[in-house]
Amino acid sequence: MTAEYLRAVRAHLGRLSRADRRRALDALSAQLEELVEAGGDPVTALGEPAHYAAGLLDALAGDLPEGSASRRVFGIPVETRGPVSAEIRSRVWDPANPSLFVPRLFGIGWTVNLGAVAVRAGLIRPDDTDAEVLRSIPERDLSAARGVPLVIAGSTAAALALVWRSLPSSVASGFGMTGRPRGEAPKWTLTGVAALGALPALWAQRKNVPVEDRLVRAASATSLSVISASVVAATVVQARRPCGRWGLLTGAALPVAVAGSLAVVVVPLRSGLRRAWHAAAAAPPRSTLPKEKTP
Structure with missing residues (x-):
């Protein structure tokens, strides 16, 4: 009851x-x-x-x-505390909040509340993320979640290193809505794009933080590493085959980034739920009868 x-x-x-x-x-x-x-x-x-x-x-x-934005400009949320505040970061995983879009962790605008997405998809219930469930998540699952963005960022860096010599001195500096390049920039700028995925992946490797923050870090880093990989891939392919609209790859990566971020949180969480349920089922029932008073 x-x-x-x-x-x-x-x-x-x-x-x-x-x-x-x-x-x-x-x-x-x-x-x-x-x-x-x-x-x-x-x-x-x-x-x-x-x-x-x-x-x-x-x-x-x-x-x-x-968890609200620190300030707003013309009604648009502006946030700068995400990198240093676990409470602000937690807004991207808040199953109890039904809002699908919440203020970004850093910058202007909104981002996706993965917790609300998971609830609407039927993957979890709004009250599944409690302390007992988080304590029940196996360490191997937490390590695997942290490893996802690291693998993506590492693969991106390795692939870029393999094709580096074959790239022209100038590459696309960005892509428009049609997938066409918007301009050119020195090819070394690709290292900065790769770093945008690698640095968050390294940031997500911290272990001396609460379990929930470890998962949120892994989710945020996964999203950034996927987007970084898509930009690097689109730029490299565009340099080799200039006639295509390879910039559309970056748009296609957005749902992949959301799905990947969702997976690195939901999979460990469901593992913790199963362990918590098994532990609760094995525990002796707690009596709800009033205690007898000693005369």
């Missing part, structure tokens, strides 16, 4: 930042445990989950969520 109540309240708190939501649910969880020990009923003591959640939202109304 308490788990269902907690889950129902969580489903109504998507508007809160992740930090506020976690604090509110931790406090509610402790309160529910006390009710269980006293033999109380959550609905009787606290009201319906929707009403309880509405009270929390009203109490926190007017506060600036930590």
Whole structure:
């Protein structure tokens, strides 16, 4: 009963930042445990989950969520805290937030909330990312997730090194909507494009951070490494076969980047869910009867 109540309240708190939501649910969880020990009923003591959640939202109304953009320009979010704030980074994986698009981690505009995508695709439920599940994720799965962007970035760098001598001194500096080059630039600029995928991949290798942040780092790095690889590939092919519209490869890479980012989070998370479910099934049932008072 308490788990269902907690889950129902969580489903109504998507508007809160992740930090506020976690604090509110931790406090509610402790309160529910006390009710269980006293033999109380959550609905009787606290009201319906929707009403309880509405009270929390009203109490926190007017506060600036930590996950919101630091400022806006003509209504467009502008963010600069993503590289240094785990709370800001977590907005790209927030299953409890139903919004598909959230402010970017760095720069102007919006990015995809992979958590909302996973929920809508039926891969997880909004309340699946809790502390117990994260603790249950095997270390090998976390290592594999971190390794995905590293492999992509490394493969991109290796492929670029193999064709470097055969490239002309000038290559496409970018591509338009039609896939045609917009201009030319020295070929060494390709090393900068490759670095845009390699540096985030290295940044994602940190182990001394919370599990959730490790997954978010891996997802962000995977997306950037895929986009970097697509730009390098399109530029190299364009240099060798100038008649094509190879810039369209970069557009085709966007859904691949989203799918890859989603996979490096969902696969370990589902592994943690399975382990948490098995552990819960093996645990002895907890009594909900009130404790007898000693005379």
